[in-house]
């Protein structure tokens with residue numbers, strides 16, 4: 001699994017996970033500084049060598065509008081849905097070689113649907129193709145879980161790409177109580193996942 005870099009605002013507010021390449025670009029351009037790195041792992045390019053950043057902090061405070069915070073990225077969308085197609089229930093590991101996880105709009109974009117958290121779900125490419133531009137009731141395909149907007153902290157744990165130093169910054173900003181609640185939530189989700197898997201097995 002690809003490990004991303006946690007990007008903090010200048011105020012230390014955790015903003016998002018960014019791909020490593022983008023994190024490095026921000027640092028090289030002087031738009032961010034590395035606050036935590038993995039010294040054992042070094043990034044090399046033709047011109048420079050630097051420790052692999054685990055947490056970066058933007059050098060200038062960026063005002064992030066609410067709508068931008070809500071922006072759905074596939075990374076977080078798939079994480080919210082536990083890397084599972086919301087129609088056929090298969091996890092990414094169960095997909096065939098030519099299939100992949102995609103973003104499906106419950107109410108199709110072409111029919112007035114929007115790109116909000118409440119209208120997008122993870123779908124395998126086969127289910128997405130089958131559903132096409134139809135409403136769930138027209139084709140009898142309903143998401144397993146009603147899509148909701150997740151909390152950033154929940155997502156960070158859901159993607160499970162947080163290294164201990166990254167988790168420390170989440171804790172710093174949101175407080176240990178929030179982190180504890182999220183851990184509880186995650187543990188519960190895991191137990192439910194395990195339970196669901198046990199229930200599914202005899203039928204499959």
Ligand SMILES: [Zn+2]
Pocket residue numbers: 085086087088089090123124125126127128
């Ligand atoms: Zn599917």
